Amino acid sequence: MMQFLTVFKREMLESGRNFKWIWVPLVFILLGLSDPLSTYYLPQIIESVGGLPEGASFDIPTPPPHDVLMMSLAQFSQLGVLVISLMSMGLIASERKSGVAELVLVKPVKYSTYVSAKWTATSVLVLVSLFAGLLASWYYVNLLFGDISFLHLLATWFFYGLWLLFVISISVFMNSLFKVPGLVGFMTIVLVILTSIVTTVLNHILDWSPAKLSPYIRMMLSEGNISGDLWATALITIGISIALLAAAIYTFRTKEMA
Amino acid sequence: MALLTVKNLKKNYDGSPVIRGIDFSINKGTCVALLGPNGAGKTTTLRMLSGLIRSNGGSISFEGLDDQTDIRYHIGYLPQHPVFHSWMSGKEFLVYVARLANLDKKTAAARADELLARVGIADAKNKRIGKYSGGMKQRLGIAQAMIHQPKLLMLDEPVSALDPIGRREVLNLMEELKQETTLLFSTHILNDAEEVSDELLMMHNGEIVESGPMEMVRQKHRVDKIDVAFQKDFVPDESLLTALPSVMRIESNRGIHHIFVTDTTQARDELLQLVQSEHWPLERFEVGRASLEDLFMKVVKS
Numbered sequence: 001m002m003q004f005l006t007v008f009k010r011e012m013l014e015s016g017r018n019f020k021w022i023w024v025p026l027v028f029i030l031l032g033l034s035d036p037l038s039t040y041y042l043p044q045i046i047e048s049v050g051g052l053p054e055g056a057s058f059d060i061p062t063p064p065p066h067d068v069l070m071m072s073l074a075q076f077s078q079l080g081v082l083v084i085s086l087m088s089m090g091l092i093a094s095e096r097k098s099g100v101a102e103l104v105l106v107k108p109v110k111y112s113t114y115v116s117a118k119w120t121a122t123s124v125l126v127l128v129s130l131f132a133g134l135l136a137s138w139y140y141v142n143l144l145f146g147d148i149s150f151l152h153l154l155a156t157w158f159f160y161g162l163w164l165l166f167v168i169s170i171s172v173f174m175n176s177l178f179k180v181p182g183l184v185g186f187m188t189i190v191l192v193i194l195t196s197i198v199t200t201v202l203n204h205i206l207d208w209s210p211a212k213l214s215p216y217i218r219m220m221l222s223e224g225n226i227s228g229d230l231w232a233t234a235l236i237t238i239g240i241s242i243a244l245l246a247a248a249i250y251t252f253r254t255k256e257m258a
Numbered sequence: 259m260a261l262l263t264v265k266n267l268k269k270n271y272d273g274s275p276v277i278r279g280i281d282f283s284i285n286k287g288t289c290v291a292l293l294g295p296n297g298a299g300k301t302t303t304l305r306m307l308s309g310l311i312r313s314n315g316g317s318i319s320f321e322g323l324d325d326q327t328d329i330r331y332h333i334g335y336l337p338q339h340p341v342f343h344s345w346m347s348g349k350e351f352l353v354y355v356a357r358l359a360n361l362d363k364k365t366a367a368a369r370a371d372e373l374l375a376r377v378g379i380a381d382a383k384n385k386r387i388g389k390y391s392g393g394m395k396q397r398l399g400i401a402q403a404m405i406h407q408p409k410l411l412m413l414d415e416p417v418s419a420l421d422p423i424g425r426r427e428v429l430n431l432m433e434e435l436k437q438e439t440t441l442l443f444s445t446h447i448l449n450d451a452e453e454v455s456d457e458l459l460m461m462h463n464g465e466i467v468e469s470g471p472m473e474m475v476r477q478k479h480r481v482d483k484i485d486v487a488f489q490k491d492f493v494p495d496e497s498l499l500t501a502l503p504s505v506m507r508i509e510s511n512r513g514i515h516h517i518f519v520t521d522t523t524q525a526r527d528e529l530l531q532l533v534q535s536e537h538w539p540l541e542r543f544e545v546g547r548a549s550l551e552d553l554f555m556k557v558v559k560s
Contacts, residue, residue, distance in 0.1 A: 017345050102335075102337045102340075104355070106308045106309065107359045108331045
């Protein structure tokens, strides 16, 4: 436990010193803000860039509040996932590549501790950033479109957070396979995209794929209650994440570290 | 008493053997030099001992430890090119590795301060490691290896990359360290091995080709020869030298005459007599001590 906290704290310190604790939340806040604002001000934006041609009438319906919040989630799914892959691609790979891992791993620290502490540190940063981003989106949705309860926001954070933890787990697993950070980032993104594509193609079989979290969250927001499918998908996602983490630790053990 | 016993240790890379089954043991309290040319397998051996890479056979056993205990509690290791988190300060890094070695907070901070002073970088302890010079990094590297008071300290080429001043400082530091722990260090520089260590392990092509206490190894490879040198520009009459009964042959190289003899005691008397009677301006006279370099060349070439 002490070693876990040691690695965890060092990781936190590093994220602080290289300003990850500033720019990652900031990116999520900007992503969260952009959709409620741009959707609300769309008529004015169209007006200011020249407007519609004379006589054309164009009615833009105001979307329901949960649709706007889902637009923000879509942003997190694209740019947010990209940011997570980029910031975590060197999590372990760069330490192995540079040789710092040589100094750290000759100390009696368990590989499982080392890997899980790094996973946890990244997860905390991402979950806090996601919360900040959601809060920004939620604030403007409430202001400009209509109410979404705070409880629903928390549920959205929890369930969507699981999807991002899944992405981090993929990244940690890739970190155990490859020594080159760029390759780790690339493979993480490929795997995330693959998960989405496979889920879309095999939609009728894969009811509880991690990529289904988003659609179920949408249902939850529009219908107001958490479906059994959402719980099941959440459990499956947690299960796969743990499996990925275990696989990463196993790979580290069998592989030669430095 | 052997602190570390290595039996038939092997390592292959991509199917070809790099370490071909080596055996050796290291006694408690000794300072052992792992000597060998580049590519002999010194680093691979040290990395296997430190647990960073796995062997392809053979055993490494540590005195008083069963297989369950994590060997890393008892060894300190300095890689050939230590890399640190450059954004951390020297002290932060030492406390970090101390905590990884399960030292409590107070002890960790105290050990870090003590070692920083010991290795002589206490002034820079709050500076970012990124700003350290090569010599300072090497000393920080030694400090991190010593942090948990290991029973065996392994240093991989600790002085090879340093300038003469840094080299001297690290050698002095090693001289001190060997008083309190068992030291194993690799080098390809013969003088360093000769200067600091008590025992020698010589490696070549993944095998141990010579080992033992420094004096014994020297004795064993002793060549019966006498080196003489005279004042500059003086050329002795070689025919007088070869005429001596105990002299076999003479090789001259840059003013030093290597006189190979049958019996050093007899040859010494004869030579000194000759020098005195001929009034040769003798400057240097050395009997039968083959330097490690001769041995090194002999071993590597054979």
